[in-house]
Amino acid sequence: MPDDSATPTHVLSKGAVRWAIDTLGAQPLHPTFVMYLYLRKQSRVGRLTEASASSDELLALIEMPGNPTKPYYFPLIDRGKRTGTPLSTFWRASNIPGSWSPGSIRRLASGSWLSANESAYAMPDNHVDLAHQQMLYNRSVSALAMGAYFLRNDGFVLSGEASAADLIAGFRIKFDYPPETNNEFTRLFTTTEPEEPPTWFEPADLNAVLIEEPADV
Numbered sequence: 001m002p003d004d005s006a007t008p009t010h011v012l013s014k015g016a017v018r019w020a021i022d023t024l025g026a027q028p029l030h031p032t033f034v035m036y037l038y039l040r041k042q043s044r045v046g047r048l049t050e051a052s053a054s055s056d057e058l059l060a061l062i063e064m065p066g067n068p069t070k071p072y073y074f075p076l077i078d079r080g081k082r083t084g085t086p087l088s089t090f091w092r093a094s095n096i097p098g099s100w101s102p103g104s105i106r107r108l109a110s111g112s113w114l115s116a117n118e119s120a121y122a123m124p125d126n127h128v129d130l131a132h133q134q135m136l137y138n139r140s141v142s143a144l145a146m147g148a149y150f151l152r153n154d155g156f157v158l159s160g161e162a163s164a165a166d167l168i169a170g171f172r173i174k175f176d177y178p179p180e181t182n183n184e185f186t187r188l189f190t191t192t193e194p195e196e197p198p199t200w201f202e203p204a205d206l207n208a209v210l211i212e213e214p215a216d217v
Helices: 014-025 033-044 056-062 127-134 143-150 164-174 179-188
Strands: 010-012 115-117 201-203
Touching: 010 014, 014 143, 033 056, 033 127, 127 179, 143 164
Parallel strands: none
Antiparallel strands: 010 201
């Protein structure tokens, strides 16, 4: 599982990250689902009033080196073609934090419920149902794909043979889905492993740079 205090033994493999990009890109997903996960986590620890679309915690999830004009990259799109391969629309311009401000979110057709007013976020009691309906379009998303992409720069301290279960556990820790939130988790995410899974982890190289977008996009 991710561990910031111990020396990591493993990181996600580039093959796993590429699989995640292809898998997420093949499913209609509202881009603001990333913001929902961040705001939900802040709400659970009583910090919703401190949440910011410019927070380092949020932007670290979507930052990707490799594009001189578009610093953010995440394979969540809710319209347009699906090819099962990386698309240019996965790159996002630097105005993403502005698009996720309370004032901007409240003007969205889907996701406006994340805003209490022009300057404050909200997390309504029925947020799980709203997220499933309006952001996942009534189809749960792979926790393995979400984990393999959004934990791509995290280190894991693993003992024994690394597995898909370790990735799911890491995702649940990263986004604060402990066992008592199983009803939420199973509503939004699937945990089925693909028939031909990638190698999920590789040994950590402490001298390696953060994973960059695959070169063949």
